[in-house]
Amino acid sequence: MNVLVRGGLIVTPEYVYQADVLVENGVIKEVGRGLNAPPGFEVIEAGGMLVLPGVVDEHVHMREPGLTYKDDFEHGTKAAAAGGVTTVVEMPNTLPPVDSAERVAEKARLLQGKAYVDFALYGVIHDGSVGRIREMLDAGVVGFKVFLGPTTGNIPPPRLGSLVEVMESSEKYGFTVAFHAETHELVEYFTARYRAQGSKPSLHDLARPPLAEAHAIRTIGSIQEHAGGRSLIVHVSSKQALEAVEEFKRRGVSMYAETCPHYLVLSADDYEKYGPLIKVNPPIRGRDHAEALLRGVNSGLIDTIGSDHAPHAPEEKSGDIWSAASGMPGVQTLLPLMLDLALRGFIDVRRIPLLMARNPAKLFKLWPWKGEIAPGSSGDLVVVDPREEYVVREEDLYYKHKLSPYIGWRLKGRVKYTILKGVVVARDGVVEGKPVGSWVRPVR
Ligand SMILES: [Zn+2]
CATH class of the missing domain: 2.30.40.10 (Urease, subunit C, domain 1)
Incomplete structure (x- = not known):
């Protein structure tokens, strides 16, 4: 030590x-x-x-408990350590989901002793857990996650009234709510429409268009204008989503944005080569979206870079684009890919300690203990x-x-x-x- x-x-x-x-x-x-x-x-x-501050990755799905055939906490935190990540904030869509004080304590107990890096925990908000926010905070969560669409673990999206309540609590207690922002109904509609056209991997992009993202972000922002609170829109993948975030930021709404390396270094041109391997939600999109996101990283419109480390088993990632699971591992390559972008001149190297250490630590109540090279x-x-x-x-x-x-x-x-x-x-x-x-x- x-x-x-x-x-x-x-x-x-x-x-x-x-x-x-x-x-x-x-x-x-x-x-x-x-x-x-x-x-x-x-x-x-x-x-x-x-010499950089240890990376705080505020977006990992280590799959434990309940989904350890996909991956587990030991493998995941070893990967984190190897790649320069010293703190992970673990998502709550495990089995069972982390939706009560008891589950928070259980999960912390289970993971302690398997962790090669430090970890913090999210709680999940669904219609049944929105009344348990206070108890989960007291149990030690650093923030909450809301899935506006279907997810691994099948947690149903909350009703609008629950969203109002979680943002009111966010305002009252000062925590951040991380949103998977894609409007479920639009995703369902476009998926049905493009599924009928075959199974070319690039159809995944069309089945979940930027419209679904921008629509969800505007729903969240409108609720925040009424209820207050602080949101982090995770895995922003498109120009339209960025524009929606920018609108609310300009109006003084406490909305923050995360993107992930895969949206910066991959594009829709890669579907042919990688197929379902790069199926993630929201989808990897055209080159112009990647360029807009890179500009957002440099301009300050994007506040954090997380990995959205979301491993699956090989049999879940094969088959056609519609049946394959969404998500891919990424915690080990998070910092390496961002360093590569910096050293090739695409981003200022100082964005790395800001977007990958200080900002995520601040958003999730870990700063200044985490995310800073400073005495103390x-x-x-x-x-x-x-x-x-x-x-x-x-x-x-x-x-x-x-x-x-x-x-x-x-x-x-x-x-x-x-x-x-x-x-x-x-x-x-x-x-x-x-x-x-x-x-x-x-x-x-
Ligand atoms: Zn995720």
């Missing part, structure tokens, strides 16, 4: 500057030049390397060699099922060390030691 990272370039949302970081007993003690390591400290020479914060660091290039190999992925489209991709910038509370948990992409992660509750 004691480490000195010496001579690296510290990357913060504001500056890139050379300094040492001293972590003592798991906590950042000092950031500055010429620091000395007391006896017994591990010293990491980081000359020429970038958790000693969570990622050391990256920007000069190294490498190829993503199947055997290096820690997922139970290695169904990643990125296998074989050449990326710039390699994660050399992932440090969790002063402990090196992964070195050169290899996870080491025991699961030292723990459950993180909201910072009071």
